[in-house]
Amino acid sequence: MAFTPADQRELYLPLIEGIHETPPFGLFMRNLVARTGARRAFLILTLANAAQAQEPVVIPVSAPRAHAEPPIDFRRLEALRLHPHGALRPGRVYALDEMLDYDDRAQLALQRAALEEMGIRHARWLRVSAGGAADAWLVLVRLREDFSASAVSLLTEVAPHLGSALRTLVALIGQRLQAALAQTSLERLGIGQIALDAEGRVMAADRIAESLLTFLPDPAARAGRRMQVLPDVARQIEAACAALAARGSEPPRVVRIDPRRQLDLVLRPADLLLDDPAARPAVIGVLRVSREQDSAAGAGVLRAVHGLSAQEAALALALSRGEPLIEAGMALGLTAETTRNYSKRIYGKTGASGQADLVRIVLNGLAPLA
Structure with missing residues (x-):
């Protein structure tokens, strides 16, 4: 199938520009729904190294004629135990019949009843993979008529371009993570x-x-x-x-x-x-600019690194902020004599030669970044 100016304007360019959208690929999805005649659709994006409890990104789209209908409940669809999404071959377009469980008649009846209730009589599934770093599942549904051959052909043509856009998005997410790591430390x-x-x-x-x-x-x-x-x-x-x-x-x-x-x-x-x-x-x-440190977190780091007790770590942090020794101890409920004893133990455990050296050790260490 040759690319048409409409394909380039409505699908391929929005794929490239869509990696910067939040969530990504929204315009591409809206145009794809219009081009294929779908009633409703959704795109699910999952990253391979995402936390187990992290929800995938779901981009639901409806045609104007279905604007009053609720988005497809992808969790309910997932609970129907259709053909596992992870087992779909990337780049291949699957019809609804290929997703149903014909080996279990009771399960098949349950699936069909639930799909009918959700307004899904015809559907197409497409899985796109970004080399193991991410996966995307595209689902388009219709109510009255099945998808045309040209709509299915369009999905097949779009698949490698969506895969390329997904790989670019994964690379961009990695760069954003690197930038966020550096910026968060500087902000602290x-x-x-x-x-x-x-x-x-x-x-x-x-x-x-x-x-x-x-x-x-x-x-x-x-x-x-x-x-x-x-x-x-x-x-x-x-x-x-x-x-x-x-x-x-x-x-x-x-x-x-x-x-x-x-x-x-x-x-x-x-x-x-x-x-x-x-x-x-x-x-x-x-x-x-001056930033208020998390005292509890900073003290925890000093305890772990230098083997200080809880009170010693709290006193060391106070001294690193320039507080006078006795006043810092009194704020922690310590007597003057106990404070002096604690300061000696702090200097011994950290290797500091005095309060000025302790300030250097604390501020050049990990405590301010905790």
């Missing part, structure tokens, strides 16, 4: 980052930077945004970016971008490792 430390080009335009900003700063479209209508700061601050950022981009060995520059909040931005030459093709930033801007 109160660190925000901005990627800038050589002219000081913002190419990207993480969640903390977005929450702390205001960004405006570039006045020259070029790609990127500008930080909404005072004119003098904007000039300092532009000059620093130009210098750092021109001479990569330049030392970092510090610009106070908000005097009222005492918010500083450290600008340094970009050293990101990006695969081509990529628009590489020239400068990375880093800012930091």
Whole structure:
């Protein structure tokens, strides 16, 4: 079957663009329902390494004539013990009769009665696999007439393209996970980052930077945004970016971008490792705000790493926050003498030479990331 302009516009392009939708492939599903004459449909997406209790992503779609009908209950459909979805051959289109259990007459009668009640008299199943990393099951149903030969042929033609889109989605999910891992750790430390080009335009900003700063479209209508700061601050950022981009060995520059909040931005030459093709930033801007740590989690890490008792770990955390020794002990219900004894044990177990060294050990360790 040759690709038509309608195929490309209504199916293949929405598959490519659909990997960025939430949930993915919604427009593709709506167009596929219209093209095949289906009444209702759903697409189930499962990832191979998803948690056991994690629900699959289900994208239900109905034709306009069925907009008042409830979506297909895929859990009820699954409970009918039709031909197991995992046993379907990827890329092959299955008819409803192939899914029924003809070896058990009682089960067959139960299946047919339930399907009739659900308004499913004709259906097609299609399984798509992403090399073991993910699976998708596409189910389309009709009520009065079976699917035409051209509709089934269209599903067969679509299958490899849906498989390719699913593999791309899996790769994108992996990249999103990597980004989320890095961003979550930085957020625990109160660190925000901005990627800038050589002219000081913002190419990207993480969640903390977005929450702390205001960004405006570039006045020259070029790609990127500008930080909404005072004119003098904007000039300092532009000059620093130009210098750092021109001479990569330049030392970092510090610009106070908000005097009222005492918010500083450290600008340094970009050293990101990006695969081509990529628009590489020239400068990375880093800012930091105070973050309240989870004391219980941090103390648990100190206990596990250094063998501290619960009270010793709590005292060590308090000292790492700069609290005076005796006051920190009193807050924990300890006497002055007990506090001094605990501090000696803490220094001995952690190898710290004093409170300043303990602060270094705690803040450079895993406790702030717990």
